[in-house]
Amino acid sequence: MSRVALKVGYIGTHYHGFQIQPDVPTIEGELFRALKLLELLEDEKDAKYARASRTDAGVHAISQVIAFNTSTPELALPRIINTKLPPDIWVWARADVQSDFHPRHHAISREYKYYLYNEGYDVSRMEDCCRIITGTHDFSNFSEGWGNVRTLDRVDMWVEGEFVCFRFVARSFLKGMVRKLVGALKLVGLGIRDEEWLCKMLKPDVFREGVEPAPAYGLVLKDILYNGVEWSLDEYAIKRIRKFIRREHQYYATMTNISKYFM
Secondary structure (H helix, E strand, O other): OOEEEEEEEHHHHOOOOOOOOOOOHHHHHHHHHHHHHHHOOOOOOOOOOOEEEEOOOOOOEEEEEEEEEEEOHHHHHHHHHHHHHHOHHHHHHHHOOOOOOOOOOOOOOEEEEEEOOOOOOHHHHHHHHHHHOOOOOOOOHOOOOOOOEEEEEEEEEEEOOOEEEEEEEOOOOEEEEHHHHHHHHHHHHOOOOOOHHHHOOOOOOOOOOOOOOOOOHHEEEEEEEEEOOOEEEEEHHHHHHHHHHHHHHHHHHHHHHHHHHHO
16 A cells, blocks of 8 residues: 545535535545545545644645555546545645654645735734734634633735735644734724734633624645645646636636626
Protein backbone atom coordinates (compact mmCIF):
# COMPACT_ATOMS: atom_id res chain seq x y z
CA MET A 1 0.00 0.00 0.00
CA SER A 2 1.17 3.51 -0.84
CA ARG A 3 0.04 6.73 0.83
CA VAL A 4 -1.06 9.53 -1.49
CA ALA A 5 -1.95 13.14 -0.73
CA LEU A 6 -4.09 15.26 -3.05
CA LYS A 7 -4.74 18.98 -3.32
CA VAL A 8 -8.42 19.68 -3.86
CA GLY A 9 -10.17 22.87 -4.92
CA TYR A 10 -13.89 23.56 -5.00
CA ILE A 11 -16.63 26.16 -5.18
CA GLY A 12 -18.71 25.37 -2.11
CA THR A 13 -21.91 27.16 -3.12
CA HIS A 14 -24.00 24.04 -3.79
CA TYR A 15 -22.61 21.87 -0.98
CA HIS A 16 -23.39 21.44 2.71
CA GLY A 17 -19.74 21.80 3.69
CA PHE A 18 -16.73 19.57 3.16
CA GLN A 19 -17.35 16.73 5.62
CA ILE A 20 -19.58 13.90 4.45
CA GLN A 21 -23.14 13.95 5.82
CA PRO A 22 -26.14 11.71 5.18
CA ASP A 23 -28.73 12.77 2.58
CA VAL A 24 -27.10 16.09 1.59
CA PRO A 25 -24.42 16.88 -1.04
CA THR A 26 -20.93 17.48 0.37
CA ILE A 27 -17.47 17.86 -1.12
CA GLU A 28 -16.18 14.79 0.69
CA GLY A 29 -19.17 12.74 -0.44
CA GLU A 30 -18.34 13.52 -4.07
CA LEU A 31 -14.66 12.72 -3.49
CA PHE A 32 -15.48 9.36 -1.90
CA ARG A 33 -17.77 8.50 -4.81
CA ALA A 34 -15.07 9.33 -7.37
CA LEU A 35 -12.27 7.51 -5.54
CA LYS A 36 -14.41 4.41 -5.07
CA LEU A 37 -15.49 4.35 -8.71
CA LEU A 38 -11.78 4.33 -9.64
CA GLU A 39 -11.09 1.68 -6.96
CA LEU A 40 -8.58 3.98 -5.29
CA LEU A 41 -10.44 3.93 -2.00
CA GLU A 42 -12.38 0.92 -0.77
CA ASP A 43 -12.92 1.70 2.91
CA GLU A 44 -12.07 5.05 4.50
CA LYS A 45 -10.95 3.53 7.81
CA ASP A 46 -8.80 0.80 6.25
CA ALA A 47 -7.23 3.38 3.94
CA LYS A 48 -6.55 5.71 6.91
CA TYR A 49 -8.27 8.48 5.02
CA ALA A 50 -7.77 11.96 6.54
CA ARG A 51 -8.56 15.56 5.64
CA ALA A 52 -6.76 18.80 6.49
CA SER A 53 -9.81 20.91 7.28
CA ARG A 54 -13.60 20.88 7.48
CA THR A 55 -14.98 23.91 5.68
CA ASP A 56 -18.55 25.01 6.39
CA ALA A 57 -21.46 24.99 3.98
CA GLY A 58 -20.91 27.48 1.15
CA VAL A 59 -17.19 27.99 1.86
CA HIS A 60 -14.72 27.56 -1.01
CA ALA A 61 -11.18 26.17 -1.21
CA ILE A 62 -8.22 26.37 -3.52
CA SER A 63 -5.93 24.03 -1.62
CA GLN A 64 -7.79 21.61 0.64
CA VAL A 65 -5.67 18.48 1.28
CA ILE A 66 -6.70 14.85 1.72
CA ALA A 67 -4.60 11.69 2.11
CA PHE A 68 -5.27 7.95 1.96
CA ASN A 69 -3.59 4.59 1.41
CA THR A 70 -4.15 2.82 -1.90
CA SER A 71 -2.91 -0.28 -3.70
CA THR A 72 -3.14 1.50 -7.09
CA PRO A 73 -1.26 4.79 -6.67
CA GLU A 74 -0.58 4.94 -10.42
CA LEU A 75 -4.30 5.74 -10.90
CA ALA A 76 -4.33 8.52 -8.29
CA LEU A 77 -3.76 11.21 -10.89
CA PRO A 78 -5.73 14.47 -10.82
CA ARG A 79 -6.73 14.28 -14.47
CA ILE A 80 -8.16 10.78 -13.94
CA ILE A 81 -9.97 11.57 -10.69
CA ASN A 82 -11.50 14.73 -12.17
CA THR A 83 -13.37 12.66 -14.79
CA LYS A 84 -15.53 11.31 -11.94
CA LEU A 85 -16.05 14.65 -10.14
CA PRO A 86 -18.60 17.41 -10.80
CA PRO A 87 -17.07 20.47 -12.51
CA ASP A 88 -17.10 22.61 -9.34
CA ILE A 89 -14.79 20.17 -7.51
CA TRP A 90 -11.33 19.39 -8.82
CA VAL A 91 -8.01 17.77 -7.91
CA TRP A 92 -4.94 19.57 -9.23
CA ALA A 93 -1.84 18.20 -7.47
CA ARG A 94 -0.65 15.01 -5.74
CA ALA A 95 2.25 13.90 -3.58
CA ASP A 96 3.62 10.57 -2.43
CA VAL A 97 3.89 10.91 1.34
CA GLN A 98 5.13 8.95 4.35
CA SER A 99 2.88 6.24 5.76
CA ASP A 100 2.17 8.31 8.88
CA PHE A 101 1.35 11.54 7.04
CA HIS A 102 -1.78 13.25 8.36
CA PRO A 103 -2.92 16.38 6.46
CA ARG A 104 -4.44 18.00 9.55
CA HIS A 105 -1.87 17.16 12.22
CA HIS A 106 1.19 17.80 10.05
CA ALA A 107 0.12 21.18 8.67
CA ILE A 108 2.48 23.96 9.73
CA SER A 109 0.36 26.84 8.41
CA ARG A 110 -3.07 27.56 6.99
CA GLU A 111 -4.18 30.60 5.03
CA TYR A 112 -7.73 31.85 4.59
CA LYS A 113 -8.91 34.80 2.54
CA TYR A 114 -12.17 36.63 2.95
CA TYR A 115 -13.76 38.97 0.39
CA LEU A 116 -16.18 41.48 1.94
CA TYR A 117 -18.26 43.75 -0.26
CA ASN A 118 -17.45 47.33 0.70
CA GLU A 119 -20.51 49.00 2.20
CA GLY A 120 -18.60 52.17 3.00
CA TYR A 121 -16.54 50.86 5.91
CA ASP A 122 -14.08 52.91 7.93
CA VAL A 123 -11.06 51.06 6.56
CA SER A 124 -8.58 52.77 8.89
CA ARG A 125 -10.39 51.53 11.99
CA MET A 126 -10.63 48.04 10.55
CA GLU A 127 -6.88 48.05 9.93
CA ASP A 128 -6.32 48.98 13.57
CA CYS A 129 -8.51 46.04 14.57
CA CYS A 130 -6.52 43.66 12.40
CA ARG A 131 -3.46 44.57 14.45
CA ILE A 132 -5.42 44.01 17.68
CA ILE A 133 -6.44 40.44 16.82
CA THR A 134 -3.00 39.43 15.50
CA GLY A 135 -1.05 37.25 17.96
CA THR A 136 -2.05 34.77 20.65
CA HIS A 137 -5.50 35.24 22.18
CA ASP A 138 -8.43 33.29 23.59
CA PHE A 139 -10.88 33.36 20.69
CA SER A 140 -13.76 31.75 22.61
CA ASN A 141 -16.05 34.67 21.70
CA PHE A 142 -15.39 33.84 18.05
CA SER A 143 -16.02 30.10 18.28
CA GLU A 144 -17.89 27.44 20.19
CA GLY A 145 -16.98 26.56 23.78
CA TRP A 146 -14.32 27.92 26.14
CA GLY A 147 -10.53 28.03 26.39
CA ASN A 148 -9.98 28.35 22.66
CA VAL A 149 -6.49 29.84 22.49
CA ARG A 150 -5.00 30.24 19.03
CA THR A 151 -2.19 32.30 17.48
CA LEU A 152 -2.92 34.40 14.42
CA ASP A 153 0.50 34.78 12.80
CA ARG A 154 -0.72 37.30 10.28
CA VAL A 155 -3.83 39.36 9.55
CA ASP A 156 -3.67 41.54 6.44
CA MET A 157 -6.32 43.82 4.97
CA TRP A 158 -6.51 45.74 1.71
CA VAL A 159 -9.07 47.30 -0.61
CA GLU A 160 -9.48 45.71 -4.03
CA GLY A 161 -12.08 47.34 -6.27
CA GLU A 162 -15.46 47.04 -4.57
CA PHE A 163 -14.15 44.69 -1.90
CA VAL A 164 -12.34 44.84 1.41
CA CYS A 165 -10.08 41.78 1.46
CA PHE A 166 -8.58 39.94 4.42
CA ARG A 167 -5.83 37.36 4.80
CA PHE A 168 -5.62 35.23 7.95
CA VAL A 169 -2.60 32.98 8.55
CA ALA A 170 -2.25 30.57 11.48
CA ARG A 171 -1.26 27.01 12.21
CA SER A 172 -4.86 26.17 13.10
CA PHE A 173 -8.26 27.83 13.29
CA LEU A 174 -11.41 27.19 15.30
CA LYS A 175 -14.74 26.30 13.70
CA GLY A 176 -16.33 29.48 12.36
CA MET A 177 -13.47 31.62 13.69
CA VAL A 178 -12.57 33.51 10.50
CA ARG A 179 -16.16 34.34 9.58
CA LYS A 180 -16.89 35.60 13.12
CA LEU A 181 -13.73 37.71 13.15
CA VAL A 182 -14.76 39.29 9.85
CA GLY A 183 -18.23 39.83 11.31
CA ALA A 184 -16.66 41.71 14.21
CA LEU A 185 -14.42 43.78 11.92
CA LYS A 186 -17.49 44.66 9.87
CA LEU A 187 -19.28 46.00 12.98
CA VAL A 188 -16.30 48.24 13.77
CA GLY A 189 -16.05 49.37 10.14
CA LEU A 190 -19.71 50.40 10.23
CA GLY A 191 -19.28 52.29 13.52
CA ILE A 192 -21.64 49.95 15.40
CA ARG A 193 -18.80 48.76 17.65
CA ASP A 194 -15.35 50.13 18.48
CA GLU A 195 -11.81 48.98 19.17
CA GLU A 196 -12.39 48.87 22.91
CA TRP A 197 -15.23 46.38 22.39
CA LEU A 198 -12.98 44.18 20.24
CA CYS A 199 -10.30 44.15 22.93
CA LYS A 200 -12.94 43.04 25.45
CA MET A 201 -14.04 40.28 23.05
CA LEU A 202 -10.51 38.84 23.31
CA LYS A 203 -10.98 38.43 27.08
CA PRO A 204 -13.86 35.92 27.28
CA ASP A 205 -13.14 35.16 30.94
CA VAL A 206 -14.47 38.63 31.84
CA PHE A 207 -16.64 39.47 28.81
CA ARG A 208 -18.84 37.02 26.95
CA GLU A 209 -20.77 37.98 23.81
CA GLY A 210 -21.64 36.31 20.55
CA VAL A 211 -21.02 37.78 17.11
CA GLU A 212 -22.81 37.13 13.84
CA PRO A 213 -20.49 35.38 11.35
CA ALA A 214 -19.90 36.97 7.95
CA PRO A 215 -21.53 35.08 5.05
CA ALA A 216 -19.90 31.81 4.01
CA TYR A 217 -19.69 32.71 0.31
CA GLY A 218 -16.88 35.23 0.92
CA LEU A 219 -14.48 32.74 2.54
CA VAL A 220 -11.76 30.77 0.73
CA LEU A 221 -9.31 28.23 2.15
CA LYS A 222 -6.32 29.52 0.18
CA ASP A 223 -3.39 27.29 1.17
CA ILE A 224 -2.03 24.73 3.63
CA LEU A 225 1.73 24.31 4.07
CA TYR A 226 3.76 21.25 5.08
CA ASN A 227 7.42 20.47 5.63
CA GLY A 228 8.99 17.96 3.24
CA VAL A 229 5.98 17.36 0.98
CA GLU A 230 6.77 17.69 -2.73
CA TRP A 231 3.70 18.30 -4.86
CA SER A 232 3.44 17.30 -8.51
CA LEU A 233 1.13 19.67 -10.38
CA ASP A 234 -1.11 18.27 -13.10
CA GLU A 235 -0.92 20.93 -15.82
CA TYR A 236 -3.70 19.33 -17.86
CA ALA A 237 -6.02 19.38 -14.83
CA ILE A 238 -5.10 22.99 -14.08
CA LYS A 239 -5.85 23.99 -17.67
CA ARG A 240 -9.31 22.39 -17.47
CA ILE A 241 -9.97 24.09 -14.13
CA ARG A 242 -9.04 27.52 -15.48
CA LYS A 243 -11.39 27.01 -18.43
CA PHE A 244 -14.27 26.23 -16.07
CA ILE A 245 -13.46 29.22 -13.83
CA ARG A 246 -13.37 31.55 -16.84
CA ARG A 247 -16.86 30.40 -17.86
CA GLU A 248 -18.13 30.92 -14.31
CA HIS A 249 -16.54 34.38 -14.18
CA GLN A 250 -18.17 35.40 -17.45
CA TYR A 251 -21.58 34.26 -16.20
CA TYR A 252 -21.42 36.05 -12.84
CA ALA A 253 -19.86 39.19 -14.35
CA THR A 254 -22.74 39.33 -16.83
CA MET A 255 -25.34 38.79 -14.09
CA THR A 256 -23.71 41.53 -12.00
CA ASN A 257 -24.13 43.97 -14.87
CA ILE A 258 -27.72 42.91 -15.51
CA SER A 259 -28.59 43.27 -11.80
CA LYS A 260 -27.87 47.00 -12.00
CA TYR A 261 -31.16 47.45 -13.91
CA PHE A 262 -33.05 46.19 -10.86
CA MET A 263 -31.33 48.44 -8.31
